[in-house]
Every structure is written in structure tokens, then in C-alpha cells.
Amino acid sequence: MSHPVRPLLFVPRYWPGMGGAELHSRRLAQELALQVPIEVARCCDEEARPTDLAFAYAEPRCVRDDDMLVHTIAPANSWKGGIRLLAEASKRSRIARGVYGHLARRLARSSFQNIADGATVAHAIYNGFTPGAQALQALGKPFVWTPLAHTTKPTGTAWSSPQFRALYRKADALIAMTDFEREWLIGQGASPSRVHVCPMAPLFAEDVPEPQLFRENHALGEDPFILFLGRTAQYKGYGTVLEATPRIWEQHPTARFVFAGPVTSEASALFSQHQDPRILVTGPLTDADKKSALAACSLVCVPSTEESLGVVYLEGWSFEKPVIAADIPALQSVIESGKDGLLIEPSTLAVANAVAELLGRPSWAAELGKNGARKVERQYNWASIADAHLKIYQSVI
CATH class of the missing domain: 3.40.50.2000 (Glycogen Phosphorylase B;)
Known part of the structure; x- marks a missing residue:
């Protein structure tokens, strides 16, 4: 018997942010919305700050994009001053980066809990802000992750870091863009049975080109x-x-x-x-x-x-x-x-x-x-x- 599908899609920097992940995740959400109820979460919708630090400055709100609700997750008011100081310090200090990541993960999870009640599956598409993906996974709902892996980074960093490798093992499903990425993710510790290849497609307006x-x-x-x-x-x-x-x-x-x-x-x-x-x-x-x-x-x-x-x-x-x-x-x-x-x-x-x-x-x-x-x-x-x-x-x- 099939179960109801109600995805919560988390894209740290979502439309109207400009970039491939931002625009393609929006089109995916729009296509999914034609078949199932879906809501979107983000922590950034602009270009001014790096995505991994934008959460510290986010303000909670909810807007409508066509038929979808788009939520902005944000720190609780009582933590805003402290996490913003940590965000600035993290640009210079490895210790501050670690503390910022730990606190951001905790605060993001709390923010997610306010909007995720109706979701039956949580899906993160990565374009920055690792604590967000970690917080979504920790909600206890089935967790799907599209890491958009950049596999040429030095071993042990970025997409092959211990944090990412842990998420590969914990995810109920991983989505790779190519067969090569699938094999790479398996090499990082992901279970072969959980890694699926599902690419994105071109994005175009309906206008006739001129x-x-x-x-x-x-x-x-x-x-x-x-x-x-x-x-x-x-x-x-x-x-x-x-x-x-x-x-x-x-x-x-x-x-x-x-x-x-x-x-x-x-x-x-x-x-x-x-x-x-x-x-x-x-x-x-x-x-x-x-x-x-x-x-x-x-x-x-x-x-x-x-x-x-x-x-x-x-x-x-x-x-x-x-x-x-x-x-x-x-x-x-x-x-x-x-x-x-x-x-x-x-x-x-x-x-x-x-x-x-x-x-x-x-x-x-x-x-x-x-x-x-x-x-x-x-x-x-x-x-x-x-x-x-x-x-x-x-x-x-």
C-alpha cells in the first residue's frame, strides 16, 4: 500500500537567488506541486552573503510561490546577536566555525520543527549550509539528500569531509546527477542500494526566443x-x-x-x-x-x-x-x-x-x-x- 507523499524541500539558497541549484530546485518543486502537496524551506534568497553564513541573518517568514508555501528558517530572536557574532568570527577562526556550525544546526532544527509537521519526507538539495542538511536529517523523518557533489575537491574536505560522509551513510536515499557521481558517493560510504541517479533538465521560459x-x-x-x-x-x-x-x-x-x-x-x-x-x-x-x-x-x-x-x-x-x-x-x-x-x-x-x-x-x-x-x-x-x-x-x- 502506498503512503501519502508530502515533501518538505530544503534548498539553503532558493529562488529568487540566482544560480543553477536555486533555479532548478524551484522548477523541480513546481513540477512536484502538480502531483503532490509540497512546501519549501530556505535560509537565504539573495546574493549578498555566503550561503553558509546567511542563516545567522535570516528572518522567519512565509511567502507563496505559485501554489507552494516557501518558509525561511531563521534563528530564534534570543540567539540572533550571538550567532551573528559567531558567523563573523567564523571567517577568521576555525574554532568559531565549529561553534557556529554546532549552534546553527541546533537552531535550524528548532526552526524546521515549526514547519515540518505535515511533511512525510524531507529532501535537502545542497548549495551551502551543511548544518541545515544535518538538522533536517535529525528531524526523524525519511531523509533524501541531493548533495550536488563537487568531486574534485581535496580528499577529506568539502564533499568528502567527515560531516558529508556521515550524511551519506545516514540518508535514506541519495540522489546523484550522473553515474560517475553515484559511484563516487558509494566510494564515500553510501549504501549502493540507496543511491539513485536522477539528473536535472534545462530551464527555459515559455517565450519564443528572439x-x-x-x-x-x-x-x-x-x-x-x-x-x-x-x-x-x-x-x-x-x-x-x-x-x-x-x-x-x-x-x-x-x-x-x-x-x-x-x-x-x-x-x-x-x-x-x-x-x-x-x-x-x-x-x-x-x-x-x-x-x-x-x-x-x-x-x-x-x-x-x-x-x-x-x-x-x-x-x-x-x-x-x-x-x-x-x-x-x-x-x-x-x-x-x-x-x-x-x-x-x-x-x-x-x-x-x-x-x-x-x-x-x-x-x-x-x-x-x-x-x-x-x-x-x-x-x-x-x-x-x-x-x-x-x-x-x-x-x-
Whole structure:
């Protein structure tokens, strides 16, 4: 006999925060809401503070997102002053970080208890704030965790730290983005029977893309342009693309470069050192503009060294664009190099050579993009992804 499924989905930084996990978890929640009652919890909805510290400054509230209630978990009023002091001290002190994590876990659990009564399963999608996932697991409800593992971090840190390994063992179900991530999680101590592979899918507005309007609005003319789409964090490789531009211009002097996504202060400083009209920094795009940029670009180049799936490559494929990505294990199970994209060493020279080759061989580039589009159609769609999550939830209730 099946049991009722009422998920509480916890995403530390949730929409309207801008980023892959934020936006994709919202779409997952929306798809799930078409079939079951679901509520969402978060501790951060902005970009100003690191996700792991944002809980200290959160204020409890509840808003409605379509048919879903979205709760902000927060420290009790009596603890706000103390935990904020610890949050600031944790930036400098390992001891303070430990105390902050312990207290945040305790306070987060208390906040969760105020909203989790009706939930039959608790599902955390990780994009920061480990104490939140630990607190959700400690509620005593069936616990599902999507760690979005960045497997290239040094052994014993981050996703292979003792805290994470404990959560892998305690979770009633783990969701991996790829077969590679599944095997990696098992290697970290997760039970093979509890690890499921269930990727995310591309995100698009319903608007019809307007590639020519995107070109006109950004004065791109008819020149080929390379699209970097994502947060300008160092590991994403935006700096490598930027440093490769002079080499690419040697062979393709009319090539333009569009960097679209949230811009960090570090990135702003680097962009200021590359003052060339062929480089355009747009900042975050609306859904419609992102769709139009993907339709208009010549190729997508994001040589990120830390990915669990890399949905940006699926988004490029959805518009039959060839993609360039870093040759890391997680992406080797997504991209077939030379068939639907290029996997390269994440270096300036390798990026320059790959971009120049695709621009110089447009027929081959188009073939890679078409192959990628067929892969997306076969393997990545939201309805089947929501159904897979519901089956996982049902299996642990």
C-alpha cells in the first residue's frame, strides 16, 4: 500500500537567488506541486552573503510561490546577536566555525520543527549550509539528500569531509546527477542500494526566443559570439575564457564574447583589466533573454572544474549549440567529446584552441550541437524527473 507523499524541500539558497541549484530546485518543486502537496524551506534568497553564513541573518517568514508555501528558517530572536557574532568570527577562526556550525544546526532544527509537521519526507538539495542538511536529517523523518557533489575537491574536505560522509551513510536515499557521481558517493560510504541517479533538465521560459533581438540589443551585429553562461566564480572558468580571447582573435578577429550571469567583485576587477569592445558582460539575464542568447550564440564555453552535472551544457544543446567543457570525471559521463561537445584541459591554450577549432569548422560544430539536442530530448525532461523523485520519496516512506 502506498503512503501519502508530502515533501518538505530544503534548498539553503532558493529562488529568487540566482544560480543553477536555486533555479532548478524551484522548477523541480513546481513540477512536484502538480502531483503532490509540497512546501519549501530556505535560509537565504539573495546574493549578498555566503550561503553558509546567511542563516545567522535570516528572518522567519512565509511567502507563496505559485501554489507552494516557501518558509525561511531563521534563528530564534534570543540567539540572533550571538550567532551573528559567531558567523563573523567564523571567517577568521576555525574554532568559531565549529561553534557556529554546532549552534546553527541546533537552531535550524528548532526552526524546521515549526514547519515540518505535515511533511512525510524531507529532501535537502545542497548549495551551502551543511548544518541545515544535518538538522533536517535529525528531524526523524525519511531523509533524501541531493548533495550536488563537487568531486574534485581535496580528499577529506568539502564533499568528502567527515560531516558529508556521515550524511551519506545516514540518508535514506541519495540522489546523484550522473553515474560517475553515484559511484563516487558509494566510494564515500553510501549504501549502493540507496543511491539513485536522477539528473536535472534545462530551464527555459515559455517565450519564443528572439536571437536577432538579443544581437540588436547588445550591438553584436552578425559576428560569431561565444557564450559563457553562469556565475562568475573562479572555478567556473570565466577567467580562463577571458585570458584566451587574444589567442582566439589571432584566428578569428571578429569573434565576440558574452559573459552572462551574476558578477562577483573579483570578476568585476578582472573584467576591468580587459577593456575590449568585443567583450560584453551582461550580468544576470532574464529567462527570456537567456533563451535568446543561447539561440543566438555560436557556441557555449564554460570550462568549469567543479560540476555535478552541468545543466548549462544541456541548455546549450537544447538550441543545437556545441559546448566546450573541462575534462573532469563528472562531465565525462555527460558529454561525449568529439560527438556532442569538446572536453578539454581547463587551460588558456586549450580553451583558445577549442574555440578556434569550432569557429573554423562550422559544419562540424553544427553536427555536435544537433547530437547534443537529441541527447537532451532522450534523457533530460522535467516530467520524468519529477516522477523519478516521487518514486524515490515513496520508497523511503
